[in-house]
Amino acid sequence: MTADKQKLEAKWSAYKETQKRENRKYLLLSAAGILTVLTLWQAVVMMGLVDSKLLPPPTVVLQTLMDKIYSTVPDGNTLGTNIIASLKVALSGFFVAIIIGVPLGLLMGWWTYADRFIRPIFELVRPVPPIAWIPLVVVWMGVGLKAKALIIFFTAFVPCVINSYTGIKLTSQVLIDVSRTFGAPNWLIFWKIGIPSSLPMVFAGIRVALGNSWSTLVAAEMLAASAGLGYMIQIGRTVARPDIVIVGMVVIGAIGAILSSILSRCEKYFLRWKVNR
Amino acid sequence: MPDNENRPVKVEVKNLTKRFGDLLVLDDMSFNIRKGEFVCVVGPTGCGKSTFLNCLTRIHMPSAGDIYIDGVPANPRKHNISFVFQEPSALPWQTVEQNISYGLKIKKVPQDEINRRVNQILDLMGLQESRKAYPGELSVSAEQRIIIGRSFAMQPDLLLMDEPYGQMDVKMRFYLEDEVIRLWKELGSTVIFITHNIEEAVYLAEKVLILTNKPAKIKEEVYIDLPRPRDITSPEFIHYRNYITDKIKWW
Ligand SMILES: Nc1ncnc2c1ncn2[C@@H]1O[C@H](COP(=O)(O)OP(=O)(O)OP(=O)(O)O)[C@@H](O)[C@H]1O
Ligand SMILES: [Mg+2]
Numbered sequence: 001m002t003a004d005k006q007k008l009e010a011k012w013s014a015y016k017e018t019q020k021r022e023n024r025k026y027l028l029l030s031a032a033g034i035l036t037v038l039t040l041w042q043a044v045v046m047m048g049l050v051d052s053k054l055l056p057p058p059t060v061v062l063q064t065l066m067d068k069i070y071s072t073v074p075d076g077n078t079l080g081t082n083i084i085a086s087l088k089v090a091l092s093g094f095f096v097a098i099i100i101g102v103p104l105g106l107l108m109g110w111w112t113y114a115d116r117f118i119r120p121i122f123e124l125v126r127p128v129p130p131i132a133w134i135p136l137v138v139v140w141m142g143v144g145l146k147a148k149a150l151i152i153f154f155t156a157f158v159p160c161v162i163n164s165y166t167g168i169k170l171t172s173q174v175l176i177d178v179s180r181t182f183g184a185p186n187w188l189i190f191w192k193i194g195i196p197s198s199l200p201m202v203f204a205g206i207r208v209a210l211g212n213s214w215s216t217l218v219a220a221e222m223l224a225a226s227a228g229l230g231y232m233i234q235i236g237r238t239v240a241r242p243d244i245v246i247v248g249m250v251v252i253g254a255i256g257a258i259l260s261s262i263l264s265r266c267e268k269y270f271l272r273w274k275v276n277r
Numbered sequence: 278m279p280d281n282e283n284r285p286v287k288v289e290v291k292n293l294t295k296r297f298g299d300l301l302v303l304d305d306m307s308f309n310i311r312k313g314e315f316v317c318v319v320g321p322t323g324c325g326k327s328t329f330l331n332c333l334t335r336i337h338m339p340s341a342g343d344i345y346i347d348g349v350p351a352n353p354r355k356h357n358i359s360f361v362f363q364e365p366s367a368l369p370w371q372t373v374e375q376n377i378s379y380g381l382k383i384k385k386v387p388q389d390e391i392n393r394r395v396n397q398i399l400d401l402m403g404l405q406e407s408r409k410a411y412p413g414e415l416s417v418s419a420e421q422r423i424i425i426g427r428s429f430a431m432q433p434d435l436l437l438m439d440e441p442y443g444q445m446d447v448k449m450r451f452y453l454e455d456e457v458i459r460l461w462k463e464l465g466s467t468v469i470f471i472t473h474n475i476e477e478a479v480y481l482a483e484k485v486l487i488l489t490n491k492p493a494k495i496k497e498e499v500y501i502d503l504p505r506p507r508d509i510t511s512p513e514f515i516h517y518r519n520y521i522t523d524k525i526k527w528w
Binding site: 004 | 368370407437
């Protein structure tokens with residue numbers, strides 16, 4: 001009704017205004033927080049409280065970061081090459097985990113037969129820490145992209161399955177009943193009701209999976225690599241260049257944040273119907 | 278006894294019994310609902326009204342006895358049933374218009390017919406302006422109108438409504454009561470309407486089924502022999518209302 005809509009729009013714009021103001025305030029606060037840490041760090045090094053050989057100050061790290069954009073010293077790759085190599089490994093493992101894990105979890109959550117069949121295998125494999133797979137993976141497939149992606153896959157797979165499974169199990173019974181009384185077959189109810197209603201949980205799982213993928217990267221690249229951020233960190237360590245190590249860490253952190261915000265965008269789009277009354 | 282008795286039987290309830298574990302909810306109920314009849318079901322809270330509809334739609338299977346629609350065991354795939362559930366049941370991830378067309382798509386109604394009916398229902402329910410909105414963005418009463426619209430759009434053969442107007446203000450309720458009557462008359466549907474509101478039952482029904490406390494049995498069938506549109510202030514109306522109220526009060 002008109003009244004509904006007008007009220008809604010008024011409320012919405014008021015909400016947006018306050019939200020904007022709050023956002024500005026919080027943004028300022030966050031920036032201040034980061035700045036404080038950087039200043040302290042710089043001060044501690046400059047006052048000689050720590051050896052600048054062990055902990056280079058932020059200014060040096062920034063300089064190294066700039067240099068790495070075109071320099072291939074010491075690991076033989078520019079920063080860009082390393083980033084791309086790492087993204088390839090992490091994202092291929094991550095996406096394969098989603099493509100296999102989410103449908104598997106959904107199927108298990110919806111059809112008892114699938115659940116009974118797959119669940120025991122899954123429960124046996126689940127407690128094995130992903131890192132423990134490394135030796136076996138190396139024996140199977142060497143140390144190429146596939147091997148590294150497989151390690152990432154193991155870390156991303158489990159949250160995808162578990163969240164999809166739980167999400168679809170929580171589907172509202174009355175919505176299923178509505179569809180049944182309209183005469184919908186089970187697969188259609190799965191598609192029209194089960195999947196959309198599981199999406200919030202699925203996205204939460206994908207978020208965990210993304211975090212896992214990206215944070216397992218360094219471990220996966222220890223497998224032996226010729227490029228990648230983890231590899232760059234390794235080399236930085238062996239040639240005693242803590243600034244390189246820190247640049248690697250910072251870039252990993254930053255890209256992780258970017259990936260996570262891209263995911264948030266997707267989530268916002270797919271869950272745009274989720275409005276709190 | 279009005280002319281209902283001459284119409285063919287639409288829903289035949291035969292020795293219907295439903296237990297949940299040890300809890301006996303429906304106890305050996307038998308009655309008929311005739312084709313095109315508007316039946317209201319009243320009874321104390323928790324007596325098994327919703328359970329009866331759930332058995333009719335096969336959400337639950339009866340423990341004994343059965344329900345036949347047009348002489349065959351009830352089956353939502355075969356029968357054109359529409360159910361307005363007691364709980365809110367709009368699909369939150371579909372817009373208002375998608376929600377209204379949901380059942381029609383399941384029944385594979387042609388797209389242009391779907392569009393026509395959806396438009397008609399949006400007008401009827403006063404939802405035209407929020408057709409692209411999601412249910413979560415609307416008020417509770419608007420969500421309920423989506424659900425009612427969704428069931429009307431089906432032009433069902435058998436319309437089941439479980440306290441559909443509980444969330445409505447009086448004005449909207451009166452409006453929708455008249456609309457359900459109009460739909461019923463236009464389509465000749467059979468309507469089973471559960472309500473707590475005795476005035477509503479007397480206003481709507483051709484026949485009121487009064488249920489006993491749990492385990493539910495039919496306590497009495499009351500034919501409401503009043504011309505339409507009914508006047509809720511007329512002495513005859515009030516007489517019916519008081520009579521049914523008394524029946525529910527005395528055990
Ligand atoms: N799935 C179920 N499992 C176990 N018990 C149930 C189930 N569904 C209903 N019951 C019980 O059956 C009885 C009747 O419930 P029902 O919902 O049919 O009552 P109702 O007449 O619709 O009540 P109300 O007027 O509150 O809507 C209640 O005691 C309820 O607890
Ligand atoms: Mg009920």
